[in-house]
Amino acid sequence: MAAVAAAWDQRSSKEQRRMQNVLLRQTVLQMALGHVPYVRAKLAAMGIEAREFKGLDELPSLPLTMRRDIVDPVRNPEGPRAIILRGTADGVKRFSDRSVVRRVALARLLGGEEIQELAIEAATRAIHVHLAAGPGGRLPIAYTRDDLDLLARAGGRLSALLGLERHDRLLNLVPFGPTLEFWGIFYMAHGTGMSAVHFRRERQDVRRALEALDDASATAVALPADEAPMFPDLARQENVDISKLRMLIAVGRSLTADERAVVGEGLLAAGAGDARIAAAYGSAEARVLWGECSVPAGRTETFGFHTYPDMEILELVSPETGRPVPGTAPGEIVITPLGFRGGSVPRWRTGDLALGGITTEPCPNCGRTVPRVGPTVRRGAWQRVVTLQGERSWIDLRDAGAAASERSSDWQIELRRENGSHHLFVYLGAEDKPAPIIDLYEDLKRLRARPTQIVLADTAELAARRSAASGPWPRYWDRSD
Ligand SMILES: [Zn+2]
Structure with missing residues (x-):
């Protein structure tokens, strides 16, 4: 058998x-x-x-x-x-x-x-592309028709995690755009066979979009995580009835315990006594959205993003060395997609930081055995929008770190801010004789991360600088706040 x-x-x-x-x-x-x-x-x-x-x-x-x-x-x-x-x-x-x-x-x-x-x-032609914005420009995330079937399957799983059913009616308030966030929710509805209204234009005020809630007779609403905490209040101000709502999906990141408390109280006060709360998130360059298993409004715990082990392999690495970090230590999320053929690359460093690491223990809330990430994830954790030598640019400190580590085993990147301008310093261990420095400058200039100065430092100085920097990765010293 x-x-x-x-x-x-x-x-x-x-x-x-x-x-x-x-x-x-x-x-x-x-x-x-x-x-x-x-x-x-x-x-x-x-x-x-x-x-x-x-x-x-x-x-x-x-x-x-x-x-x-x-x-x-x-x-x-x-x-x-x-x-x-x-x-x-x-x-x-x-x-x-x-x-x-x-x-x-x-x-x-x-x-x-x-x-x-x-x-x-x-199986062979990429027919759907959305774009991942980030330092250096947009990257195409391409799907074949078979890949879109996989995305819909992932969407069906996301629904299951959240506790949505095909009889639910979704109002999608994630602005329409070429992003995984929008299309992930779109394919969640598609993969579940759930009726959905994708209502919101890019840059449209969420307040203006709320009116659709009645028209859609929505039992579930998906909206950007940053806007989720104010949602019940806005609905009250706009006289929109949300008492039938069963599910609020924060898209893009997990909510903090405080935010969960605020949203939960707001939903309960509005009469949505059966409402549950969960978040969905995917790295910008990933293929699918992950979801939390939902918890009832009024409770504030969360159990991390549940992933799909037959659709991707996850690793966590140190942003300093690219080497694996153990167990549930914080680290940068690395994704190898499985079965998606339209494009993408093995071992993609997302630049997203999972603070709670990855756990493979069964979920204490829903019993699922899939690896769980987070719950707190910082997207683009090393990305900064800065003004370097008069030029405004979107940079990633990891680019400077990677360039430095290729030239010296001992290094540190420092970002400072003075009088509204930023300064990027690259410190290299002088003992490694990391020449030629001009290559390093050119390397970073192409990525618009033009260093103010590249400094050769001795071992003692670098050690002192690292102990002055805080956080788990002292080779990145961000003093720009
Ligand atoms: Zn769970």
């Missing part, structure tokens, strides 16, 4: 690992050979043969990739388009997993050549 596979949220860590191993090998093969130009070039440059890649145990041997590797024209002359799949029918036949090959063969059998073409296209 064939064993029935456990549901996605009930698998043991051993089962999760086994599935990840199979999916990871397929995904890397497809990215490298199927192919995503950036991944193909990068693995070739490192002498890694995708056909021989053994899976999870060898994952750490694959390079980490961060934003600057894609947006910097010297590191990636092809530009951000190089992370979009440029697949071919031949690639599907040779490098797809059996389910795709079977589907393509079946399409031919049932519908002839024309239908087979469509099936091949569904």
Whole structure:
């Protein structure tokens, strides 16, 4: 008798690992050979043969990739388009997993050549792109038709986590835009078969959009996390009845305990006695939105973002060294998507900081066995909007850190602010003889993170500077507040 596979949220860590191993090998093969130009070039440059890649145990041997590797024209002359799949029918036949090959063969059998073409296209052509804004420009996040099915499946899971059902009616107040936040909620409704009104234009005041709540007879509302705490108050001021609301979804980050208390009290005071609260979040360059399991209004605890282990592999690394951090220590989230073919890169450094680390213990609230992140996540934790030498720019301190660490084992990045202007300092250990410095300057100038000064310092001085900096990663010293 064939064993029935456990549901996605009930698998043991051993089962999760086994599935990840199979999916990871397929995904890397497809990215490298199927192919995503950036991944193909990068693995070739490192002498890694995708056909021989053994899976999870060898994952750490694959390079980490961060934003600057894609947006910097010297590191990636092809530009951000190089992370979009440029697949071919031949690639599907040779490098797809059996389910795709079977589907393509079946399409031919049932519908002839024309239908087979469509099936091949569904697996090889990126048909949906949204954009991840960040330092250095926007990155395209591309989905094939098959990928959109996966996104809808992730959306169905998100609904399950939140406790939404297909009879719920959703008012989506995440502004329409080319972002994972908007499309993640869109595909949540789609994947659940739930009626939804996606109501809000970009830059439209949330107050103006509230009127749709009545029209939609909404039982659930999704809105940006920053606006969630004031939602019940705004509804009261606008005379909008929210007593039928069963679910408030804060999108983009988790709410603090204080914010949960405020929202919960507001919902209960408005007569929404059955309302529950949860958050949904995905890193800007990720493929799916994760969700918290919801808690009733009035309670303020949260149990972290529940993830989908058969859709991605998660790692947490130190933003200083890129090396894994243990257990539930805070760290930078690194994502390897599984099964998504439209593009993307293994071991993507998101730049998002998970303060509570990752836990694989079953959730004490809902019992699911999937890895949980956070609950507190700081998006773009090392990103800053600064004025450097008269130029306003959106920078990531990790770019300076990565550039420094390539030249010296001992370094520190310092950001200071004086008279409304910022100054970026790069300190390098003089003993490593980190020449030529001009390359480092040019490197950072391309990323608009122009250093005010690059300083060679001795070991004692660097040690003193690190002990003066606070926080878990003293190589980044942000004194700009
Ligand atoms: Zn849970």
